[in-house]
Amino acid sequence: MAAINTLLASAPLLSKIKTTGLVSQIIIAIILGSLLAVISPEVAKSFSIFGSLFVSALKAVAPILVFVLVASSIANQKVDNDAELKPIVGLYLVGTLSAAFVAVGLSFLFPITLTLDLVGASAKPPQGLGEVLSTLAFKVVENPISAIANGNFIAVLAWGLGVGFSLKHASSHTKTTVHDVSEAISNIVRVVIRFAPIGIFGLVTNTIATTGFSALAEYSHLVAILLSAMLIIALLVNPLIVFLIMKKNPYPLVFTCLRESGITAFFTRSSAANIPVNIALCKKLNLHEDTYSVSIPLGATINMAGAAITITVLTLAAVNSLHIDVDFGTAILLSIVASISACGASGVAGGSLLLIPLACGLFGINEDVAMQIVAIGFIIGVIQDSAETALNSSTDVVFSAAASHHLSK
Numbered sequence: 001m002a003a004i005n006t007l008l009a010s011a012p013l014l015s016k017i018k019t020t021g022l023v024s025q026i027i028i029a030i031i032l033g034s035l036l037a038v039i040s041p042e043v044a045k046s047f048s049i050f051g052s053l054f055v056s057a058l059k060a061v062a063p064i065l066v067f068v069l070v071a072s073s074i075a076n077q078k079v080d081n082d083a084e085l086k087p088i089v090g091l092y093l094v095g096t097l098s099a100a101f102v103a104v105g106l107s108f109l110f111p112i113t114l115t116l117d118l119v120g121a122s123a124k125p126p127q128g129l130g131e132v133l134s135t136l137a138f139k140v141v142e143n144p145i146s147a148i149a150n151g152n153f154i155a156v157l158a159w160g161l162g163v164g165f166s167l168k169h170a171s172s173h174t175k176t177t178v179h180d181v182s183e184a185i186s187n188i189v190r191v192v193i194r195f196a197p198i199g200i201f202g203l204v205t206n207t208i209a210t211t212g213f214s215a216l217a218e219y220s221h222l223v224a225i226l227l228s229a230m231l232i233i234a235l236l237v238n239p240l241i242v243f244l245i246m247k248k249n250p251y252p253l254v255f256t257c258l259r260e261s262g263i264t265a266f267f268t269r270s271s272a273a274n275i276p277v278n279i280a281l282c283k284k285l286n287l288h289e290d291t292y293s294v295s296i297p298l299g300a301t302i303n304m305a306g307a308a309i310t311i312t313v314l315t316l317a318a319v320n321s322l323h324i325d326v327d328f329g330t331a332i333l334l335s336i337v338a339s340i341s342a343c344g345a346s347g348v349a350g351g352s353l354l355l356i357p358l359a360c361g362l363f364g365i366n367e368d369v370a371m372q373i374v375a376i377g378f379i380i381g382v383i384q385d386s387a388e389t390a391l392n393s394s395t396d397v398v399f400s401a402a403a404s405h406h407l408s409k
Contacts, residue, residue: 026382033047033202034208048202051201051202054200063149063156071160073182075168095395100342103316112225113320114376142155199378245403258390308335315334330363341355353377
């Protein structure tokens, strides 16, 4: 009877926790995990199982998620012959690739090394671009079932593209089925991510109990590089691109978009959820409706400069942690892979993180190490994912305005 009364008494608390936002839950988990690790390190280590389970769940869902998202996206892509979309698509691709280049540059200038569990980990460092391309070719042709089971994300991406293009001319019912499967897998990922606070609690308690607060210092360095890259894109690269098109001071437009789109996107952490805000802003800016009615929803899907930065920086952090040398050609290839991966980032919060193993595959880094990097991404995601979404969503309007100006000439 006492146990029932205790459960009933705690019900309001459980209900309150359940209705608290994911970001707030993660912050609470980090604070509680840090306190427990300081007060009782031995007890804290016993909670490491939650972190291990969370990482294992990510490893289980990530390969199949990449496969179905890519296949569904390609298969259900609308065939649009309107040439007026070409400028905006070009801007999105240039912006995303530029973000990856900036991320590579900062990672080279300020290399990040993370504390990882490397027991049993394996990585075969490539000996230059030639070996990277050779390894890439052999990874692409792996059996798709084996690729999903072994976490070979390069092959998963290739098979997803192949299946998607093969289904472009399938019946509408088949395309709907593929889309429904994609949504089903995405829902499973959302369930896994809902358990992120518990998993992060286990990861933080075990990390701090084992290594002290040095790991958190590493994370602050990682966040600083990510935010610096995003600020460079938002305040330097994007304005330069807009200036080259509009031939006038781009900063009034850039600051307006950051204020009226970026701030709301920062808190919603969803480019899709920010689409109505962006459309209203486009109306306020008197842009061509025929352009922004398509470019804004399209940008929420493929304009992913922030995701390209996240994928690139975290992948190079894994590379540095394993002491793998990266030459210039491989860095360029990584930028291209990160940009392509970013365009296929999942619509769920933290979706770009699940594509990091794809980029890690270029360097022979196995899935165990890659998923540790993904888990660290969720820890810093309180800031990273919000800033990433703010950059992505505000840039949608910036480039839509530039494209409208180009089309009106």
